[in-house]
Amino acid sequence: MIESTYIVDDDKISTFLTEHILEGFSKELKCFSSAEAALEEIITVEAERKTHPFVVFLDLNMPIMDGWDFLEAISLKQERLKNRCKIVILTSSIDEEEKRRSAEYNLVLKFLSKPLDKSGLASIQDMICNNKY
Template identity: 35%
Template sequence: MLELIMCIDDDPITLMLFRRVAQRASFAKEIINAMNGQEAITLINTINNNSNQGKKPQLIFLDLNMPVMGGWEFLDLLNASNYFNLNNTNVIILTSTIDPEDIKKSKLYPNVIEFLSKPITVEMLDYLNSKL
């Protein structure tokens, strides 16, 4: 079981379902959510500025199509800078897109370890547990 994971998605129902499935699968002790990439950056900044430096997300589930800052912009920022101290954190793209170009593009990011279609299931999390 992971200590802390982050789910970034602009759909509140997806976030709620993700939390329920992750809890049912005993996938993580704690789950933090963000509604877009910018909100995720704010949360990460809060974590980085907190005196408890040890508690960073071990895994990020990321939607691609979101307002304010989408998944690709978030990934670019995450990978372009040591500022967040998370560029070695694995990312799972969890999206409703089935565009082969998105799948191909995701392979250009070394920290993206999987590309999954929504909705998340217990079976998907069991599969990921076997990979981690």
């Protein structure tokens, strides 16, 4: 089982729907409307845990620090997170260029369109449980 899950999305309705689908996915679920606050939490808390896997559901379109900025910043800490961090892009975008660009980041597990549904979640669980990343 996944230890921690983070939802990083400034849309309250989307966050609410994602939270509902993620019930039972992990032991701990934290929601952030600010990518900066989520990044700070992940860097301080998860880097200290050192052994627990965690997943970030990340929206790309947010004010101030967007999802791309978040990906750049967390990629710099990739070594400290040692294969424990998996990021799922969860966005309203259907732009193939964004999908291609997201695949360039080692931490990105999957690119999904909002809203998250049970089949999308099942595919993520399968990838994580069977190390298909």
